[in-house]
Amino acid sequence: MIEFGHGTHTGLRRLRNEDTYYADAGLGLFLVVDGMGGHQHGEVASAMARDGVVAQVTAGQSLVDAIQRVNEALIARSGGLKESRPMGTTIAAIRVAGRHYEAAWVGDSRIYRWVEGSLDRLSHDHSIVEALVEAGELTEAQARNHPQRSVLTQALGITAPDQLHIGLARGELAAGARLLLCTDGLTDEVADERIGAIVARTDIAAQECVDHLVLEALAGTGRDNITAILLRVAG
Secondary structure: OEEEEEEEEOOOOOOOOOEEEEEEOOOOEEEEEEEOOOOOOHHHHHHHHHHHHHHHHHOOOOHHHHHHHHHHHHHHHHOOOOOOOOOOEEEEEEEEEOOEEEEEEEOOOEEEEEEOOEEEEOOOOOEHHHHHHHOOOOOHHHHHOOOOOOOEOOOEOOOOHHHOOOEEEEEEOOOOOEEEEEOHHHHOOOOHHHHHHHHOOOOOOHHHHHHHHHHHHHHOOOOOOEEEEEEEEOO
């Protein structure tokens, strides 16, 4: 049995919420998407990605195939716009089937797994600073404050279909495990250690954990939209 909580907030500096999400235990599908900040139609791109993946998975497509088709649809939609800059979005998605899960992502929205007291990041950001960290040219601390920390190397609606790299991870959901999906409005404001401490709490419901995560992000600068979904497997 899976308990889940979910929430989104515009933040303290944005006028619109270009994040959106979907959570359906019956379908076993959970996802967060973050429309590209500064782009026209960012909120349209995130909504199209959400609805497109839900429709494709409901129709029997795999998570990866669904994301690929959504990328193609977004690119086609951008081609009909008058603006020169295309609309784009990140995505982080999980499909649960029994005790097994599949995670897929594009961009810098993240997926974490908490098990036996440890929070691990399943996803890796498709970003310039992540590439620099992996190359040993930046530390994690330096990456958090780097001026190009929001520059992505992959995004739906932006990356050509033949160049799209969809991150993928699979695993088993042990009793007591948790999975967290979130946009960078949370991870840019709240350190992984603090996220882990909140996710680890057993004295409050999953929904309350999500509420606390959002409040932690708002207690910082709250400069971006904030979205999170937390899944908890019964012990």
